Amino acid sequence: xxKTTQPPSMDCAEGRAANLPCNHSTISGNxxxxxxxxxxxxGPQYIIHGLKNNETNEMASLIITEDRKSSTLILPHATLRxxxxxxxxxxxxxxxxxxxxxxxxxxxxxxx
Amino acid sequence: KAGVTQTPRYLIKxxxxxxxxxxxxxxxHRSVSWYQQTPGQGLQFLFEYFSETQRxxxxxxxxxxxxxxxxxxxxxxVSTLELGDSALYLCASSTGMGGELFFGEGSRLTVL
Numbered sequence: 001x002x003k004t005t006q007p008p009s010m011d012c013a014e015g016r017a018a019n020l021p022c023n024h025s026t027i028s029g030n031x032x033x034x035x036x037x038x039x040x041x042x043g044p045q046y047i048i049h050g051l052k053n054n055e056t057n058e059m060a061s062l063i064i065t066e067d068r069k070s071s072t073l074i075l076p077h078a079t080l081r082x083x084x085x086x087x088x089x090x091x092x093x094x095x096x097x098x099x100x101x102x103x104x105x106x107x108x109x110x111x112x
Numbered sequence: 113k114a115g116v117t118q119t120p121r122y123l124i125k126x127x128x129x130x131x132x133x134x135x136x137x138x139x140x141h142r143s144v145s146w147y148q149q150t151p152g153q154g155l156q157f158l159f160e161y162f163s164e165t166q167r168x169x170x171x172x173x174x175x176x177x178x179x180x181x182x183x184x185x186x187x188x189x190v191s192t193l194e195l196g197d198s199a200l201y202l203c204a205s206s207t208g209m210g211g212e213l214f215f216g217e218g219s220r221l222t223v224l
Contacts, residue, residue, distance in 0.1 A: 034212070043116070043202055043215030044155070087155070091211075099168050100145055100213070102155035 002103035003027070004088045009107040012082075018075040020106050022088030025069045031092045033064060035073045037084040038105070044087060047073065083110045114138065116205050116216035124222045130191040133219045137184050137205030143167075144186040145213070146178060149200040158201075161186050162208045190221075198223045 005023040012018040024033060032051050036044040048055055048062045050071070055062045061074040075082055087105040092098050117136040125131050137144050145160040145168075157170040161180035178188040184205075190197055200220050204213040 036213070036215075038155075041149075041200060041218070041220075043204075043217050044213075046212045046214070049212065099170060100147075100157050100160065102147070102157070104154040 002101050003090050004101075004103050006086070006088055006103060006106045008104065009109065011109045011111055012075075012078045013111050014080060015077055018078040018082065018108060018110070020073040020075075020086050020088075020108065021070065022073070023070045024088070024090050027068050027090050028092070031090040033062065033068075033071050034089050034091055035060070035062065036087045036089070036102075037082075038087070039081075039084040044102075047086075078108075078110050080110050080112060082108065084108060116203060116214050118201075118203055118216035118219050120219060121217065122220050122222075124224060125193050126224050127193055127195060129193050130189060131193060131221060132187055132189045133201055133203075133221075135186045135188075135203035135205075135216060137186070137203075138214055141205035141207055141214070142184055143206045143208035144180055144184065145204050145206075146186070146188050147202045147204070148172070149202060149218075150198075155202070158188065193223045195223050197221065 032049050034049040035047040038044040050062045064071045085105040085107050087102050119134045143162045146158040148156045160168040164180045175191045180186045200218045202218045204215045206213050
């Protein structure tokens with residue numbers, strides 16, 4: 001079973017910020033939140049990850065709530081090329097027995 | 113550095129046959145994980161290999177197997193193919209202690 005819950009789809013206007021939510025209410029203390037995206041059946045691409053602090057890189061920002069039970073991926077200025085399926089997963093760097101469970105992700109549509 | 117390479121990219125088989133897919137990880141990565149992606153089920157974890165040992169396994173029948181060689185290259189095998197095995201098979205490499213996954217472009221299998 002997936003450890004994360006995401007809405008199946010979202011729309012966002014081009015040029016606006018896209019905010020993609022993810023619930024991970026059973027996350028444990030040593031698990032990181034990772035975000036990937038997959039564009040039209042290519043291999044998924046890493047976006048960003050974090051443990052408990054907010055993170056930002058050249059692609060996106062990741063906001064993790066204080067209780068770590070949910071997070072939001074922010075694409076600050078969405079373009080048509082950001083149309084993709086976005087996956088949120090939790091993954092431990094300590095537990096070697098964890099299965100890597102992706103779930104079905106959020107299909108993000110960027111509207112021109 | 114070179115990315116993750118999967119071969120073959122496309123293949124067609126008939127029911128009852130077997131297939132072997134190959135994955136060459138990024139140099140220095142010791143972990144290779146495999147995934148099956150179908151339209152209805154999304155990305156599903158098959159198994160993970162680390163230093164030639166299977167470390168995790170998803171919920172797939174025994175017809176799905178894999179191995180990893182001393183150079184970290186990995187193969188997966190599906191025996192007695194069924195129509196439902198038609199899918200995109202993705203592999204990902206990582207350092208092995210959690211961390212970012214780097215995906216290949218996948219092998220698209222069609223079973224007739």
